[in-house]
Amino acid sequence: MGISADDVKYVAQLSRLEFKEDEIEKFTKDLSSIVGYVNKLNELDTEDVEALVNPIYIENDFREDDIKDSLDRENVLLNAPEKEEGYFKVPTVIEG
Amino acid sequence: MKAHEIKDKLQKKEISAAQVVKAYIDRIEKVDGKVGAYLEKDFDNAVDKAAVIDKKISLGEDLQGLAGIPCAIKDNISTKNVKTTCASLMLENYVPPYDATVVERLNNSGAIMLGKANMDEFAMGSSNENSAFKKVRNPWDLDRVPGGSSGGSAASVAAGEAAFSLGSDTGGSIRQPASYCNLVGIKPTYGRVSRYGLIAFASSLDQIGAFTKDVEDMALVLNSIAGRDYKDSTSYNIKTPDYTKSLSEDIRGMKIGIPVQYFGEGIDDDVKKSVLDSIELLKSMGAEAIEVDMPYTEYALAVYYILSSAEASSNLARYDGIRYGYRSKNYDDSIDLYIKSRSEGFGDEVKRRIMLGTYTLSSGYYDAYYNKALKVRSLVKKDFENAFKKCDCLVSPVSPTTPFKIGEKIDDPMSMYMLDVCTVPINIAGVCAMSIPCGFSNGLPIGLQLIGNYFEEEKLLKVGYAYQKNTNWHNLNPKVGE
């Protein structure tokens, strides 16, 4: 079970990436072979196995509700590609 | 020079910190053009820090653990006011406004950063051919790869351009370059070293570790960087022992496990031979070798590629050219801004992983891939738990091959991925592992992987130290194209 070019286009859109036609072809091939490989996991019966997100079990790590210093605005905007009057700026977003 | 040798000479006032730093700067200027280990250099600050150390020495003050020892730091570890690029166009000019916790700790221990080490883009790769800026070349053979993704960190220490360096290991990115460059490289237990400030690739697999010339140095570096960090919820609340106390030559009675699955067909004969010879040596030193069965080993790579790509696809979503990083000049509207910036800013391997990760998390596939991988993760972990019931540590090869030629595997992602078979299961389970030099084949280094149980880095250091007292591999240095 491989990936189709349509799958690749859908996933590209979800990832906010775009590819030229010949790149789509190469990606489809590469991803198909990787997906083909990882399908190997289906050989295993994991019905009663627990899903493990973190390799080490830790619970209840909290911080207290105490105010800490924020960054100076200068540092917040230090790497901003476009800024204006303290705001980050992007092209006008059209909301429905 | 090894770090502990520098430390010794500084304490005896045989050299000054300024002289040490100057020597390394000169070395970098002489060879880094060929090696490509460094991206951003921070020489002025290094010289200033050396002056501070020298002042302390002259006032007779006690020196901290790594005082005056020059190092390189992988460029995915945040350094305040010093560019941190992850070797990507996406972060080409990114300057963090804060230091990673490990950087704070190194600064507190007196270590002197010379610069940021080159790497595979966003830590994705096994050869350091994926850097957006320049390749790193193996100091042992400049036509060959140093390994990846911490290729620059490894090459800098191997070529004498740093006394030690920090790297990160998600699927072998410290251990494999260590083995390719004849160094000691450790991936600590997940949770032993803080990830705060490490630019994330795969959150449940990443760990910061180090490269040193020998195990004694590694104990010094670990002392400095290990320990619980309240800023990182995944860092474990366990006391950091004094690792220099683990350095003993006596390994009699220790049980060394040989996991059969790590010695399969894919491993080159010369690599196998070096590893097996090393096991014989350990036995002659009084250790007992036991065969162990780790049946889920063959599935670890698949688990790794699913989990690491899935987490990466999410961790790398933040790169959109809005708050920092690369912003395209050719977009039509606000949505196109994301698409163009990301497509132009990321390299191919990064895009490949993001695509794979997004696919495995997407609607309809989550159970078949991501959730399945999480379950098999439990099984891989169980393999290690069972093995450590019988053994103190395990021994295996690090990489199936010796360093390969630049360009040899770059066009075939799957063949590149297969290099990780011996290293990846360790990250899945979260245990610790260390690569140490154990031989050469045709002049190319081979590494021996020692794998330890959760938070038992001491045992790795002990076995490694004892091994190094009985071998000379780690004392050899490359000629770097001379």
Added chain:
Amino acid sequence: MNCEYETIIGLEVHAELSTKTKIYCGCTTEFGGEVNTHCCPVCLGLPGSLPKLNKKVVEYAIAAGLATNCSITKVTNTARKNYFYPDCPKNYQITQDEFPICREGYIEIETSDGKIKKIGIERIHIEEDAGKLIHAPSGTYVDYNRTGVPLIEIVTKPDIRTPEEARLYLEKLKSILQYIEVSDCKMEEGSLRCDANISIRPKGQEEFGVKSEVKNMNSFKAVEKALDYERLRHIELENKGGRIAQETRRWDETTSSTITMRSKEKAHDYRYFPEPDLVTLSIDDEWIDKIKSALPEMPDAKKERFKKEYSLLEYDAAILTSNKMLSIFYEKCVGECKDPKAASNWVMGEMLRLMNESQKDIKDILVTPKDLGELIKLIISGTISGTIAKKVFAEMFETGKSPNAIVKEKGLVQNNDEDFIKDVVIKVLSENPQSVADIKNGKDRAIGFLVGQVMKASKGKANPSMANKILKDELSKM
């Protein structure tokens, strides 16, 4: 087909928690700071930053769950919801997916026909807020001060059947959350937001109809109006034989209608997965009990108690307990004057009136419960009349001065001197022969008029009931 339809409504409420700091970092949650000055590497999502959970957020969420009769999930975690948007610095939101911290609860509302109805709560979970976007022709401007402010999302089961029930639910929810002091729930300030899902189905049908989502309602009244509009729009479409689209619509206050939102057509693929940077949240009974025992008396329980203890009517008790601070004010006042009925009249009457007129919140008024209690005591003791008391209260409200000080200052002490009143009465009677004649002829109402004249002549100081009695006495002598 012309049949009767049933409306099915579900509400999704986001409430900002009133913790001092954000959910995953120590930045302040204070409203109204300078743009981009309440940010740090964590809430900005700078590369390498990691979140760390604020314990108070968990406690507030548990409290909200307990106050709404939910079960608390013992073992839970957080999850990433992945989507790209400029107000979202990591381009994923840390929220909860499979294991919300609270579930299967309910809130009771009383509908206008006097029935008590349970509105089921499906789940309550914790999540982080996004930043603020300002759209202009020159571009969109982003302020990240608000990113990371803690929210709880409260989702009802589709139990609501009328727009009125929706409004009642929201009022009750707000009251509860304010009582346990986890949120100030001000829709106008954005600390309470509500989205609704609505569909219709023919009465008797089990299957749900196609639902539409309604957003952008900025007050409880707007929610009621919007849902009423939407309900009718669905019915009209059905009756015409048209098809209701599953879509998201925006309530437009100016046209009093809902309008399709362009961009939300496609179903989002959020690719939820467990947050690997945060650890398991394990909530034991001890913790839950601790929070439970610290919960204050809830609005409904307090209302019942007020009805019993203070012999108040349902309506009065409901108003006095709808706002926690108001209920506390009331009780303290009763404590002072020992007259629950009088206290209730004054609080619900003059005090609420003046608060409304001056647009003041109970926490901002200058009158203390003790002072109001004292005022009532002055009336009871006959020191001042009810009429004078109103004037005194107005001054108390304005200046915060105590009633005794004001009465003294202005010399408003009521006159209970029988002789004085008798003199005034006699004078009034002599000046109003027609009224006297009317009364003699059986028009008792004129007595009221004469009492009024006595009050006027005495500049309000005469004790009205004494005036009344003496007036009647004198009349009987005539």
